[in-house]
Amino acid sequence: NAGVTQTPKFQVLKTGQSMTLQCAQDMNHEYMSWYRQDPGMGLRLIHYSVGAGITDQGEVPNGYNVSRSTTEDFPLRLLSAAPSQTSVYFCASSYSPQYLYGYTFGSGTRLTVV
Amino acid sequence: AQSVSQHNHHVILSEAASLELGCNYSYGGTVNLFWYVQYPGQHLQLLLKYFSGDPLVKGIKGFEAEFIKSKFSFNLRKPSVQWSDTAEYFCAVNPRNYGGSQGNLIFGNGTKLSVKP
Numbered sequence: 001n002a003g004v005t006q007t008p009k010f011q012v013l014k015t016g017q018s019m020t021l022q023c024a025q026d027m028n029h030e031y032m033s034w035y036r037q038d039p040g041m042g043l044r045l046i047h048y049s050v051g052a053g054i055t056d057q058g059e060v061p062n063g064y065n066v067s068r069s070t071t072e073d074f075p076l077r078l079l080s081a082a083p084s085q086t087s088v089y090f091c092a093s094s095y096s097p098q099y100l101y102g103y104t105f106g107s108g109t110r111l112t113v114v
Numbered sequence: 115a116q117s118v119s120q121h122n123h124h125v126i127l128s129e130a131a132s133l134e135l136g137c138n139y140s141y142g143g144t145v146n147l148f149w150y151v152q153y154p155g156q157h158l159q160l161l162l163k164y165f166s167g168d169p170l171v172k173g174i175k176g177f178e179a180e181f182i183k184s185k186f187s188f189n190l191r192k193p194s195v196q197w198s199d200t201a202e203y204f205c206a207v208n209p210r211n212y213g214g215s216q217g218n219l220i221f222g223n224g225t226k227l228s229v230k231p
Contacts, residue, residue: 033218042204042223058218090157100165102148103219105157
């Protein structure tokens with residue numbers, strides 16, 4: 001049972017490049033989300049999904065896109081990378097209702113934009 | 115806006131000392147409360163959670179937390195810390211029935227705990 005798998009673990013991008021951070025879970029969780037973690041700022045929600053075909057914005061969605069075509073996958077797309085997007089990105093998933101179960105987190109993707 | 119405050123940025127303790135990390139939230143309705151731990155270089159793991167019932171919640175590795183509704187607090191405690199408890203600790207709140215974001219966790223900024231052997 002792999003849990004929540006994120007790839008890549010590390011990535012360096014140049015300003016203006018685009019890329020997709022992958023997130024996959026094998027627990028049949030309905031809920032998935034993306035957070036970014038910055039020093040002294042905790043985790044901030046970027047986008048989330050309560051099921052296949054349903055996505056919504058979180059606290060800091062600008063510059064990111066998501067889609068949820070399957071229950072298992074929830075990729076995060078950076079449209080045009082900026083240095084302000086340098087961060088550690090965590091994907092999390094949960095059964096619904098998620099407030100009952102808490103989240104299972106992936107191991108993170110450390111992104112540097114130069 | 116809903117928020118979670120963790121007042122201690124960095125706590126340094128010696129082994130066997132007692133630990134209490136503060137967490138306060140701003141939301142007047144029903145909440146679910148969580149504490150997560152992040153060991154160096156690792157992802158967040160759930161320590162404990164409060165949903166309803168007994169406000170004193172026991173989690174893994176000897177941690178416990180007490181929900182005090184009147185104080186909007188959910189402080190984390192451990193009677194005797196070990197060097198292996200060195201990590202960053204995050205309090206998180208789910209304000210139930212809060213519009214379209216029901217179920218999303220709001221995280222505090224985290225408290226780094228360093229335990230000296």
